[in-house]
Amino acid sequence: MTYISNFGDVGQGDVAAAGGKGVGLAGLLRAGAPVPPGFVLNTAAYAAFVDANHLGPGIQELAALSPQAAPQDYEDASGRIRALFTGGTMPAVIAAELGAAYGHLGNGLSSGPGNGLSSGGPAVAVRSSATAEDLASASFAGQQDTYLNVRGAEALAAAVTGCWASLWTARAMAYRAREGIGPGAVRLAVVVQRMVEAEAAGVMFTANPANGRHDQIVISAAWGLGESVVSGTVTTDDVVVEAATGRVLSRRTADKEVMTVYADRGTREQPVPAARRHQAVLDDRAAAALARYGTRIADHFGAPQDIEWARAGGEFFILQSRPITALPEPAADTPDTWAVPYPNGMYFRASIVEQLPDPLSPLFADLIDGSVARSLGALMAEAIGKNVIRRDDVGLPTINGYAYYYYRTSGMWRVMGRSLTAVRALVRGKAHMGVAGWREFSHPRYERIIADWSAKPVGELPGQELLAGVQALLDAGTVYYTAVQSIIPIAATSEISFRAYYDKLVRRDGDPPAETFLLGYDSEPIRAEKSLYDLAAWARGVPGLAPAILSAPATALAESQRTGSAPAGMDPARWQQWRSRFQDHLARFGHAVYNLDFLSPVPADDPAPLLETVKFYLRGQGNDPHERQRLSAARREDQTGRMVARLGRSRRAGFLRLLRWAQKAAPIREDALADVGLAWPLMRRMLLELGERLVGSGVIAGPADVFWLRQQELRSAVEFGLAAPRAGEAPGSQKTKGVPEPMGASAAVAITGAERPVRADAVEERKMLWRGQARAAAPQLLPESRWMERIFGGMMPAGSQDQHGDVIKGIGASSGRVSGPARVLGGPQDFSQMVPGEVLVARITTPAWTSLFAMASAVVTDVGGPLSHSSMVAREYGIPAVLGTGVATQRLTSGQQIRVDGDAGTVTIEHPAVTQGPGQAAPRPLPSIAGGRGGTAPQPPCDVA
Numbered sequence: 001m002t003y004i005s006n007f008g009d010v011g012q013g014d015v016a017a018a019g020g021k022g023v024g025l026a027g028l029l030r031a032g033a034p035v036p037p038g039f040v041l042n043t044a045a046y047a048a049f050v051d052a053n054h055l056g057p058g059i060q061e062l063a064a065l066s067p068q069a070a071p072q073d074y075e076d077a078s079g080r081i082r083a084l085f086t087g088g089t090m091p092a093v094i095a096a097e098l099g100a101a102y103g104h105l106g107n108g109l110s111s112g113p114g115n116g117l118s119s120g121g122p123a124v125a126v127r128s129s130a131t132a133e134d135l136a137s138a139s140f141a142g143q144q145d146t147y148l149n150v151r152g153a154e155a156l157a158a159a160v161t162g163c164w165a166s167l168w169t170a171r172a173m174a175y176r177a178r179e180g181i182g183p184g185a186v187r188l189a190v191v192v193q194r195m196v197e198a199e200a201a202g203v204m205f206t207a208n209p210a211n212g213r214h215d216q217i218v219i220s221a222a223w224g225l226g227e228s229v230v231s232g233t234v235t236t237d238d239v240v241v242e243a244a245t246g247r248v249l250s251r252r253t254a255d256k257e258v259m260t261v262y263a264d265r266g267t268r269e270q271p272v273p274a275a276r277r278h279q280a281v282l283d284d285r286a287a288a289a290l291a292r293y294g295t296r297i298a299d300h301f302g303a304p305q306d307i308e309w310a311r312a313g314g315e316f317f318i319l320q321s322r323p324i325t326a327l328p329e330p331a332a333d334t335p336d337t338w339a340v341p342y343p344n345g346m347y348f349r350a351s352i353v354e355q356l357p358d359p360l361s362p363l364f365a366d367l368i369d370g371s372v373a374r375s376l377g378a379l380m381a382e383a384i385g386k387n388v389i390r391r392d393d394v395g396l397p398t399i400n401g402y403a404y405y406y407y408r409t410s411g412m413w414r415v416m417g418r419s420l421t422a423v424r425a426l427v428r429g430k431a432h433m434g435v436a437g438w439r440e441f442s443h444p445r446y447e448r449i450i451a452d453w454s455a456k457p458v459g460e461l462p463g464q465e466l467l468a469g470v471q472a473l474l475d476a477g478t479v480y481y482t483a484v485q486s487i488i489p490i491a492a493t494s495e496i497s498f499r500a501y502y503d504k505l506v507r508r509d510g511d512p513p514a515e516t517f518l519l520g521y522d523s524e525p526i527r528a529e530k531s532l533y534d535l536a537a538w539a540r541g542v543p544g545l546a547p548a549i550l551s552a553p554a555t556a557l558a559e560s561q562r563t564g565s566a567p568a569g570m571d572p573a574r575w576q577q578w579r580s581r582f583q584d585h586l587a588r589f590g591h592a593v594y595n596l597d598f599l600s601p602v603p604a605d606d607p608a609p610l611l612e613t614v615k616f617y618l619r620g621q622g623n624d625p626h627e628r629q630r631l632s633a634a635r636r637e638d639q640t641g642r643m644v645a646r647l648g649r650s651r652r653a654g655f656l657r658l659l660r661w662a663q664k665a666a667p668i669r670e671d672a673l674a675d676v677g678l679a680w681p682l683m684r685r686m687l688l689e690l691g692e693r694l695v696g697s698g699v700i701a702g703p704a705d706v707f708w709l710r711q712q713e714l715r716s717a718v719e720f721g722l723a724a725p726r727a728g729e730a731p732g733s734q735k736t737k738g739v740p741e742p743m744g745a746s747a748a749v750a751i752t753g754a755e756r757p758v759r760a761d762a763v764e765e766r767k768m769l770w771r772g773q774a775r776a777a778a779p780q781l782l783p784e785s786r787w788m789e790r791i792f793g794g795m796m797p798a799g800s801q802d803q804h805g806d807v808i809k810g811i812g813a814s815s816g817r818v819s820g821p822a823r824v825l826g827g828p829q830d831f832s833q834m835v836p837g838e839v840l841v842a843r844i845t846t847p848a849w850t851s852l853f854a855m856a857s858a859v860v861t862d863v864g865g866p867l868s869h870s871s872m873v874a875r876e877y878g879i880p881a882v883l884g885t886g887v888a889t890q891r892l893t894s895g896q897q898i899r900v901d902g903d904a905g906t907v908t909i910e911h912p913a914v915t916q917g918p919g920q921a922a923p924r925p926l927p928s929i930a931g932g933r934g935g936t937a938p939q940p941p942c943d944v945a
Contacts, residue, residue, distance in 0.1 A: 003045040003094055004101045010040060017042045019129025019189035024321050031300035033293055033318040038124070038193030039101045043131060045094045046164050046188045053088035063173055063183035074170035085165035090157055098192075102156055105194060122194055123149045123262070126159035127320075128166055129189040144172060144188065148227060149195055149262050156192070163190045195262075196317045198310035200281045201226030202236060205324060206243070206294040207304035211772070212328035214304060216249065217241045217291045221281035223272055224259030226308055226319065234258055237280055239287045243295055246288030253280045282311075290316055297321055330764075332772030335400040340782050342397070347404035347782035348792070352396070352481055352596065354863050355676075357843035358827075359401025359773040361599035362766055363687075366711035367471060368403070368596075371478040372396040401773035404782065433486035435665070438672055442483035449476040450679050458682075458689050463723030466686045467715065473679040473686075474598075481596075484672040491662075491669035498658040506647065506655055512639055513815060515875050517659055520633030523667040524674035525850040525873060528589040530625045532610060532851060535581060536617035545574050546618050554615065554832060558608040582607070592848035593677035594828045599707045601828070603848065604681040609831035613851035621836050622854040632876065670872060674847040690714070690723050697722040701757045708763040774826075777801050777890050801886045808892075810860070810885035812905035813871030818858040818880050819899045819910065822892045825852075839900055841888050845870045853877045858900035860888045860907050874902075882907050 010018045010026035018026070022040040029035050050056050062077040090098075106122040128144030145166035147159035166172070167188040176186065202221035207214045220229055220236040228234040235254040242249055256277050258269045282290065290309060293316060298305050304327060308319040340347055352372065360368070373395045395406045453469050461469070499514040507514070539545045548570040549557065560567045561582060566575035590604030603610050616622055640659070644652055691703030699717050700706060706714065717723055779801070781788045803809060823838040825831065831852060834840070840856040842849070844863045853859065853873050864870045864883035874881035880902030888907065892898065897911035 003042055003048075003097045005040045005042055007035065007038060007040070016131055016187075017044065017189065019043065019131050019191075020322065021127055021129035021191050021320055022189050025191065025193075027301060028297060028318050028321055031297050033297055033321075034316060036194045036196055036317050036319070037105060038191060039105065040129065041094075041098060041101075041160060041190040041192065043187040043189045045098075045190075046167075048091055048094060049085075049088060049161075049164060052091045053084070055084045055088065058084055059168065060183055063168060065173065065177060067174075067177040069174075069177070071170065071174070074174050078168050078170040078173060081168040082165040085161055088161070090161065095157065098156065098160065099153060102153070102192065105192070121152055121156075123151050124156065125191075125193045125195050125319075126150050126156065126163060127191040127193070128163040129191050130167060130172075131185075131187050131189070144169065146227070147266075148225070149266050151265070155265070160190050160192075164188055193319070196310040196319070197262075197312050198225050198317075199223070199312055201308075201310040202229045202281070204290060204294050204307040204309055205304070206298040206307065207324060207327055208240065209324060209327060211331040211333075213330045213768070215243050217243050217294050219282065219287055219290060222256055222259065223276060223281060224261050225267060226260075226310055227267065228258075228260035228269070234260070237282065239282060241287055241291040243291065246291055248284045248287055251280070251287075253278065256281075286311075293318060329771060330768045331775070332769045334772050334775040336776075338399055338779055338782055338784065340399060342406065342408070345406050345408045346788065346792075347397075347399065347406055349402070349404060349778055349780045349863075351405055351485060352478075353403050353405060354844060354868075355593070355596045355846055356403045357863065358595060358597065359770050360398055360403055360597055361707045361770070362710050363707050363714065364597045364599060365398045365401075365403070367474050368478070369396045369398075371471075371475050372405075374475065375478045375482045399782065400776060400778070401770060402776075402778040433483060434490060435487055435668055438483050438487055438668075442480055443672075443675065446476050446480040446675075446678060449473065450682060454682055458685055460725055461686075461689075462725070463690060463693065463718035463721075466690050466723070467718050470683055470686050473683045477676065477679045477683075480678075481676050484676060487665075487669050487672050491665040494658070494662040494665040498662040501654060501658050505651060506643060511643075512635075515814075516639055517636055518662055518666055519876055520629050520631075520636045521663065521667045522629075523670035523872075524589070525592075525670055525847040526625065526629065526876060528585075528592065528674075528847075529850055529854065530629075531585050531589065532613050533617050533622075533625050535585060536614050538581065539578060539614070539618060542574055542577065544571060545578060548574075549578070549611075550615055550618055554608040554611040557611045558606060561607055561611075585610075589674075591677040591679075591681055592674055593680055593846060594848045595846075596676070598680060598684050598687065602677055602680050602684070603828075605684060606828065609828045610851060612832050612834075613854065616836065616855055625854075628877075666872060670847065677848075690718075693723045693725070695757075699758045700763060701760045705759070705763045708766045709759060713759060713762075777887065780886070801890075803885075803887050803891070806909040808882075808885050808888060808907040808909075810882040810888070810905050810907065811864075812881075812902045813864065813868070813883045814859070814874035814879060814881035815902045816858075816878070816880035817899065817901050817903070819897065820857045822860075822894055822896045822898050823856075824889055824892055824894045826889075833894070839898055841892050843889055845873075853879070858902070859883075860885060860892070860898075860900060862886055862888050862890075 005014075005018060005022070007022075007026045007029050010022050012023060012027060014026075015023050018040045022042075025035055025038070025040075050059070059081055062081050065073055065077060102121055102124070105124065126147040128146065130144055145163055147162060150156055150159045167186060173183070176183070200221055200223055202219060203226070204220075205218045208216040208218050210218070217240070219239045219241065221239070222229050222234045222236045229236055235256060237251065237253050237256070239251045240249045241247065256272045259272050260267050260269055262268075293309075294305070294307060297307060297318070301321070301323070304324045305321045306324045307321045310317045310319055373392075376394050393408045396403050397406050398404070449472065453473060456465075456469070458466070495518065498517075502514045502517070536546075539549060548567070552560075552567045552570070556567050560575070561579055564576075564579065566572040586604045586607060590607070591602055593602055594600050643655060647655055687706050688703045691700065691706030694700045694706060694717055695703055697717070699722055700709070709717075714723075781792055818839065820837055820839045821835075822841050823834050824841045825834065826842075828848070834852055834855050836855045837857050838855070839858045839860060840849075840852055841860045842862075844861055845852075845859065850873055854877065856877075856879060858879050859870055859874050859881040861870055861881075861883045862885055868883060870883050871881055880900045882900055882902060882905055885907065892907075892909070896909055899908040899910055900906075901908070
């Protein structure tokens with residue numbers, strides 16, 4: 001049997017014999033890359049060694065560990081398995097073939113006596129090549145051993161045996177267990193390759209791992225051998241090259257103190273000569289030449305590659321290549337300047353903008369700007385008089401994608417001159433403001449408009465009517481939100497007044513804080529939480545249902561909820577019982593918005609985050625919200641009775657009057673905010689219907705791409721007839737919508753002359769721009785100036801972004817102190833990452849985030865204050881909250897141990913972020929160029945279209 005294969009003889013489908021590295025090197029040769037000579041000792045040799053030494057049963061027994069096994073269990077099993085290999089003997093036929101191949105690699109060096117292996121020979125690298133290695137779906141890099149500068153027969157045999165044994169490192173076994181790869185499914189080949197006398201070496205990524213861009217190649221380079229670069233033990237030069245032209249876009253030249261060089265056996269580190277420490281390893285011409293190899297290799301493999309290279313005698317050599325795993329979606333550069341579109345005005349990230357934490361999608365940005373201007377203009381006209389607010393005095397423009405309230409300076413002074421009139425109008429409920437205006441006019445009107453549009457069959461409406469419906473619903477939502485904004489100051493004033501009266505005239509040492517008297521009341525977010533808890537309690541009472549829900553991924557459950565078909569292995573009848581009850585929950589609470597931009601799905605569209613909370617309760621975690629509320633109410637009433645009994649008549653009257661006012665206003669505020677998104681499920685359904693039709697007409701690639709069109713592009717497509725319903729198709733059909741000829745896909749192609757969807761490139765560019773913008777920290781006030789900060793800074797919902805050190809300051813909004821690991825979440829797409837006991841860190845939280853509060857040990861936000869939604873809910877849950885930090889999501893990383901002090905309003909970083917768990921492979925170091933928030937590009941919200 002032949003155990004040796006030359007690189008040129010290994011085919012693309014030979015992973016089972018040659019392993020990932022072996023196949024990769026063969027592919028590099030076919031791509032025309034300069035690969036040092038070598039060969040593969042195939043997996044049959046590994047199997048023969050195991051069989052000859054009777055190791056199989058022992059390996060299988062020791063390696064049969066669960067993914068939940070302790071790290072020490074993996075270490076113990078690994079040590080015992082590796083001892084089996086060390087004590088084994090290499091079969092003579094394998095030794096003979098290995099010796100012959102090594103001899104040929106040494107240009108005819110003679111074989112020595114005995115087993116066919118000589119004691120002299122060329123220096124080689126001996127690398128493990130596993131059958132489950134370097135796949136696009138998982139990265140096994142660094143989990144098996146590599147031996148460098150191996151010389152001679154005995155050393156080569158020992159290195160090969162060491163590679164075989166390294167298939168069973170603790171880290172590799174734990175990783176495979178988590179990935180569901182059984183111990184019987186892997187074998188190991190070994191790559192033997194001539195060492196390169198490298199004067200310089202490094203790694204090259206053919207797509208930028210920091211921003212995901214495929215048009216940029218990133219090179220890390222250092223003097224000496226490349227193993228120090230791969231392991232991250234030296235500081236590298238980093239160069240970004242434009243793939244198409246070879247032009248160097250940026251470079252960072254490091255102070256390179258040490259380098260890795262050959263020793264008599266293996267390698268060693270030595271100081272870099274002083275003259276070369278600050279010298280660039282690669283000049284622009286060399287970087288461009290290396291990048292051309294990268295482009296050729298990526299084109300050959302059809303995917304971005306992570307490539308190890310070396311340079312000797314001015315020539316490049318490619319040592320290995322593997323697919324880049326976990327590459328983020330492409331992102332543009334993060335903006336660092338904030339030029340305002342209109343010079344004579346002031347810009348604020350406040351009010352409605354607090355619920356728009358991310359850059360806006362293009363379509364929402366176009367539609368909301370005019371909607372806000374119309375709503376505010378109408379409100380001001382009714383409240384303080386016509387012509388006080390004039391055309392273009394107010395708006396909601398975007399700067400670097402972020403929404404800002406804009407006030408023309410002259411218009412702001414006119415409004416401020418009528419501020420007393422505005423206050424009186426608010427107190428009297430004029431312009432349908434205040435609690436009475438919300439309850440009797442704004443909320444019923446909003447519901448009526450939604451009901452009118454809900455009665456129309458979305459799938460049958462003409463494109464023009466769908467577009468008109470979207471605008472009408474968004475306008476209704478904006479008007480409703482404007483009315484809600486008049487409730488917020490009432491709730492705030494009531495709590496501030498009660499707190500001040502209580503703290504100054506009532507409270508004594510040992511008395512509870514003022515918030516105790518405001519807890520234990522129902523509000524829409526609390527009712528939604530209790531509904532989920534009750535669903536879990538009901539499911540536990542149905543035989544077999546709770547285990548089935550717990551065993552299925554939340555995404556699969558959400559899809560089954562949408563289609564009505566039971567998940568695999570679940571009883572259909574029981575599933576339908578569950579589905580009906582859960583659908584009732586979504587019908588009542590599924591409109592809560594995570595983000596006002598209709599780009600983001602609401603729970604009715606994607607209930608997976610809610611299903612994670614149901615699972616949390618099904619596992620018996622969390623507290624009974626009914627009991628928590630009962631205890632809060634009992635404490636409230638007990639303490640109220642104590643205060644009333646203690647106070648004199650006049651002080652008691654003031655206490656009770658302010659208390660009842662605050663107790664009435666706070667829950668109403670939460671109810672009003674929770675219903676802002678009532679129109680969002682229908683509005684998204686209309687837009688996705690338009691998107692489906694535009695897919696069939698060749699305008700966009702996917703239905704959700706409709707959110708990335710500009711308003712005029714969508715309007716033009718509708719006017720051209722590219723969004724007409726297909727005749728005879730059932731309303732609400734999920735099939736891709738087309739249109740009759742001549743206005744179908746061929747018409748769209750005829751208009752533009754394009755075969756690819758007409759707006760596909762523009763959509764991708766906008767998504768890339770959005771991801772880059774999402775990394776930015778948007779200033780609260782523009783233009784940035786000292787006088788703006790001095791006058792208005794204290795009114796903004798986020799603190800200073802100029803914070804450094806280990807202590808982040810915010811506003812203490814719920815008392816208590818907690819230490820725990822941070823969990824930084826960008827939106828509902830990240831909710832499944834939340835682990836009970838972690839500190840929830842987010843830009844903002846809206847009522848739709850309430851389900852996570854049951855899991856969180858504390859809450860930290862960039863935006864918010866003592867009277868925001870986050871503070872209200874955190875108090876109900878009895879967990880500390882520090883809000884309005886301005887920088888928490890920028891400064892904190894998931895896994896960092898932090899201390900949250902809700903009394904002092906501080907967040908202290910106690911330990912660095914945890915980057916890997918037990919048994920997890922250490923990631924390859926990435927270049928330090930083009931970093932951003934959290935180290936990866938944020939993703940647009942997922943969609944379920």
